[in-house]
Amino acid sequence: MSLKLNKNDFFLTGMNSVVVAERHPQADFPSHDHDFDELVIVWRGNGVHIWNDIPYPITCGDLFYINAKDRHSYESANMLALDNVLYCRERFRLAADWEQLLPGEDTPQGQRYWRLSTLGMSVLRDKVDELAKECMKSEALSVQLSEALLMQLSLLLLRFRHQPDSGVLPDAHQLDLLLMALRAGIAEPFHLETFCRQHKLNPRALRALFKQHTGMSVTHYLRQLRICRAMSLLRYGNMTISDVAAECGFDDSNYFSVVFNRACGVSPRDYRQRFTSQAGIAR
Structure with missing residues (x-):
């Protein structure tokens, strides 16, 4: 309601x-x-x-x-x-x-x-x-x-x-660059040290800046991005659980299920079934 x-x-x-x-x-x-x-x-x-x-x-x-x-x-x-x-x-x-x-x-x-x-x-x-x-x-x-x-x-x-997933932003601040990289590379492994070397940034200072503005760690934010992406794919798509895991940056579908269950209180399969059942009732 x-x-x-x-x-x-x-x-x-x-x-x-x-x-x-x-x-x-x-x-x-x-x-x-x-x-x-x-x-x-x-x-x-x-x-x-x-x-x-x-x-x-x-x-x-x-x-x-x-x-x-x-x-x-x-x-x-x-x-x-x-x-x-x-x-x-x-x-x-x-x-x-x-x-x-x-x-x-x-x-x-x-x-x-x-x-x-x-x-x-x-x-x-x-x-x-x-x-x-x-x-x-x-x-x-x-x-x-x-x-x-x-x-x-x-x-x-x-x-x-x-655009949220834009890879280009003129005169971007280091925080903008990091947020864009995390959103654009959700399906791939992310290494902050590699990112900082590419952009000539200090990893320790960037971690502190990120925490100051977002209230969470880089790892926590990336996990949140991946879980929300998985929720959308499970609800509106027909990909297998393994394919959803891979699309959201998880190499191991079992580990993906553990992380998803911890975040959402339900397994990926049960989460999908919940909305499939609701759609059937609506029809």
């Missing part, structure tokens, strides 16, 4: 079109939808974002464009800090190509998930803070300024966002 969040509980007045809901920290939260749209910007920590039944391992720099018809929840939250920028499209007054700035329900889900660069995060932090202060005022000028700030924020997101 999904919770329903209503705009009347979040927006200051019936005229305000945008509000910032700070979640510092964001605890585990059950599946819900709402009668407004939102941007989700993750600043630090880690967790799992279940979005329309698809699991996304999240950490600093993740960006989601969530529509009113979407269902989502947060699980395994660990020092997770994020901001939800809520907005009502029907209240917008400024003439803009809002569909491009804020992808709507006609945009596929895969095109509404992005990553933000470290440079972009520092720029966006100030803009979100400015918007958070302005949207808590109800006079007409503040309502207009809030919408203008949302437009600026949306334009900055277009400038600083990149």
